[in-house]
Amino acid sequence: xxEKNYSPIDYVLLIPGIGFIVVFxxxxxxxxxxxxxxxxxxxxxxxFTIENWKAIFHDKESLDSVLFSLKMGVLSSLxxxxxxxxxxxxxxxxxxxxxxxxxxxxxPQFIPALVAAFLIINLISYHGIINEALLALGIIKEPLxxxxxxxxxxxxxxxxxxNTPFVLLILSGSLASIHDDIIxxxxxxxxxxxxxxxxxxxxxxxxxxxxxxxxxxxxxFGDFAITSVAGxxxxxxxxxxxxxxxxxxxxxxxxxxxxxxxxxxxxLITWLYSRLAEFVVGEK
Amino acid sequence: xxxxxxKNIVKKFENVIAVDHVSLEVExxxxxxxxGPSGCGKTTTLRTVAGFxxxxxxxxxxxxxxxxxxxxxxxNTAMCFQSYALFPHMNVWDNIAFGLKMRKVPTEEQKKRxxxxxxxxxxxxxxxxxPSQLSGGQQQRVALARAIVTQPDILLFDEPLSxxxxxxxxxxxxxxxxxxxxxxxxxxxxxxxxxxxxxxxxRIVVMNQGHxxxxxxxxxxxxxxxxxxxxxxxxxxxILNGKVIARDEQRVLLELPFGTLWAFGGNLCPNVxxxxxxxxxxxxxxxxxxxxxxxxxxxxxxxxFMGNAVDLFLDAxxxxxxxxxxxxxxxKSGDTVVFTIDEKAFQFLE
Numbered sequence: 001x002x003e004k005n006y007s008p009i010d011y012v013l014l015i016p017g018i019g020f021i022v023v024f025x026x027x028x029x030x031x032x033x034x035x036x037x038x039x040x041x042x043x044x045x046x047x048f049t050i051e052n053w054k055a056i057f058h059d060k061e062s063l064d065s066v067l068f069s070l071k072m073g074v075l076s077s078l079x080x081x082x083x084x085x086x087x088x089x090x091x092x093x094x095x096x097x098x099x100x101x102x103x104x105x106x107x108p109q110f111i112p113a114l115v116a117a118f119l120i121i122n123l124i125s126y127h128g129i130i131n132e133a134l135l136a137l138g139i140i141k142e143p144l145x146x147x148x149x150x151x152x153x154x155x156x157x158x159x160x161x162x163n164t165p166f167v168l169l170i171l172s173g174s175l176a177s178i179h180d181d182i183i184x185x186x187x188x189x190x191x192x193x194x195x196x197x198x199x200x201x202x203x204x205x206x207x208x209x210x211x212x213x214x215x216x217x218x219x220x221f222g223d224f225a226i227t228s229v230a231g232x233x234x235x236x237x238x239x240x241x242x243x244x245x246x247x248x249x250x251x252x253x254x255x256x257x258x259x260x261x262x263x264x265x266x267x268l269i270t271w272l273y274s275r276l277a278e279f280v281v282g283e284k
Numbered sequence: 285x286x287x288x289x290x291k292n293i294v295k296k297f298e299n300v301i302a303v304d305h306v307s308l309e310v311e312x313x314x315x316x317x318x319x320g321p322s323g324c325g326k327t328t329t330l331r332t333v334a335g336f337x338x339x340x341x342x343x344x345x346x347x348x349x350x351x352x353x354x355x356x357x358x359x360n361t362a363m364c365f366q367s368y369a370l371f372p373h374m375n376v377w378d379n380i381a382f383g384l385k386m387r388k389v390p391t392e393e394q395k396k397r398x399x400x401x402x403x404x405x406x407x408x409x410x411x412x413x414x415p416s417q418l419s420g421g422q423q424q425r426v427a428l429a430r431a432i433v434t435q436p437d438i439l440l441f442d443e444p445l446s447x448x449x450x451x452x453x454x455x456x457x458x459x460x461x462x463x464x465x466x467x468x469x470x471x472x473x474x475x476x477x478x479x480x481x482x483x484x485x486x487r488i489v490v491m492n493q494g495h496x497x498x499x500x501x502x503x504x505x506x507x508x509x510x511x512x513x514x515x516x517x518x519x520x521x522x523i524l525n526g527k528v529i530a531r532d533e534q535r536v537l538l539e540l541p542f543g544t545l546w547a548f549g550g551n552l553c554p555n556v557x558x559x560x561x562x563x564x565x566x567x568x569x570x571x572x573x574x575x576x577x578x579x580x581x582x583x584x585x586x587x588x589f590m591g592n593a594v595d596l597f598l599d600a601x602x603x604x605x606x607x608x609x610x611x612x613x614x615x616k617s618g619d620t621v622v623f624t625i626d627e628k629a630f631q632f633l634e
Contacts, residue, residue, distance in 0.1 A: 182369050182370075186371070190386030191386050
């Protein structure tokens with residue numbers, strides 16, 4: 001094949017596309033990273049330092065926030081999976097009422113996270129619907145603390161509510177790609193429901209499971225809106241702490257360190273999941 | 285091994301009757317084919333035997349055991365699918381061993397039995413391959429191996445060869461037949477391919493619109509079709525209507541637009557004045573010689589060279605006929621050709 005020679009004009013024509021990526025995406029990430037080392041600082045003078053990193057790593061409160069957000073990321077992604085996978089299996093085959101149910105389940109996807117948080121508050125707050133109902137039925141003696149609880153269950157519940165439709169969408173795609181004949185073949189060869197689930201459905205939808213876990217983790221780990229409404233008083237999520245550090249304490253460079261930690265953690269988790277996917281699916 | 289008995293099976297999907305009062309017995313070790321066009325209910329019947337569908341009416345027996353409420357996993361049938369349905373995330377070995385694992389066969393015996401079928405299916409050395417790394421023919425052999433390794437009571441085949449190319453199809457069908465004879469497993473086979481059905485079956489069940497048209501061995505089905513559907517579906521047939529205008533002991537004289545023909549009626553000989561429907565095969569039309577009883581004068585409409593024969597589309601006084609001639613003969617459109625037909629070549633249809 002003939003080598004194509006690119007003229008300078010060809011490169012100029014690429015500017016609208018590549019320029020956008022460089023200016024708005026790459027530059028912002030690079031500036032966050034340099035700021036965390038004191039370079040290109042928006043506040044104070046620009047000078048290379050690792051003091052910001054040291055300060056964050058020696059600050060127990062920051063580490064608590066990182067751990068809290070990690071916990072929220074893992075629990076929310078697992079929780080959503082546990083909810084969405086059986087639903088996706090149930091909705092895999094059409095049946096009476098399933099279309100309606102399928103549409104109903106999609107609603108939370110159209111509700112912004114902050115609004116979702118306030119909606120769920122009505123359900124799980126100290127004097128919310130669930131507590132009042134349980135009290136009225138005599139199941140509990142005093143209301144359960146499900147909101148702003150120290151552990152963060154309130155956040156996990158809202159994350160699951162908000163993101164089940166999204167994960168359902170990914171899992172449904174994965175499950176739809178499994179041919180009915182394969183399920184029938186397994187049943188024909190003596191597999192009961194349990195074996196079909198663990199030997200056919202789960203392994204064959206593993207790529208979908210892993211990708212939805214990654215995306216859910218990234219959402220929940222970096223979450224600001226839901227934890228700010230339903231999270232514990234202490235520790236704040238890492239995103240919440242980043243905002244406080246930057247705007248309340250005016251320590252933009254330290255906030256940049258937290259930002260870099262969020263980015264690096266999500267990258268690391270994504271890498272780990274993709275290695276896991278290679279291992280499980282058995283191919284690159 | 286089991287004897288399979290279907291009694292008055294009815295299966296409906298919403299308002300469509302897919303299987304309409306089908307009754308059938310398949311003897312131990314017998315190879316029976318359900319043959320028919322798409323939508324005739326053959327696959328539904330097969331899947332009902334496998335347990336994937338519950339019949340709305342009727343009973344299924346393996347030997348004397350009523351199977352209606354037994355789940356597919358407990359029926360000890362093994363099915364070969366059109367799509368092969370190999371588990372894409374398991375290698376050849378794990379695919380074949382799947383049924384044994386499900387039956388909790390001890391590991392040592394699993395190894396022995398899988399190795400045996402690998403040998404039998406000429407798959408030795410491919411244990412570690414993934415299904416995506418196999419050709420269509422190899423995948424089909426893995427699917428077969430996976431089915432027979434469980435020593436099923438009944439083998440079920442759902443158009444297993446339709447994704448293979450023509451040459452391989454002929455080869456694999458011979459392999460299936462040989463394997464089935466050697467193992468003596470009762471088999472129910474579904475196909476829409478009449479050649480395949482004729483080649484592979486002990487008996488053929490021709491189905492149409494959910495019901496059985498005719499059951500018989502391949503010779504009977506081909507040479508003595510009972511209905512015009514069977515005559516038209518199996519091979520090529522000239523299906524005509526005529527009036528009986530005379531008869532002697534066992535023969536009738538039929539009146540047709542292009543003349544009269546003597547036909548052997550056997551014991552079912554129709555009466556004078558009856559309108560009858562009958563068929564004969566293209567190859568039954570042979571060149572007329574002086575002294576032949578029946579004479580049909582035709583004009584060639586098309587002559588198509590098929591390699592091993594010449595396929596003739598003929599016109600006899602407005603009646604369209606098909607004939608086969610030897611490939612050494614030359615025909616062109618508009619030629620007049622005179623044929624005769626043996627009186628015993630006629631099949632009277634219901």
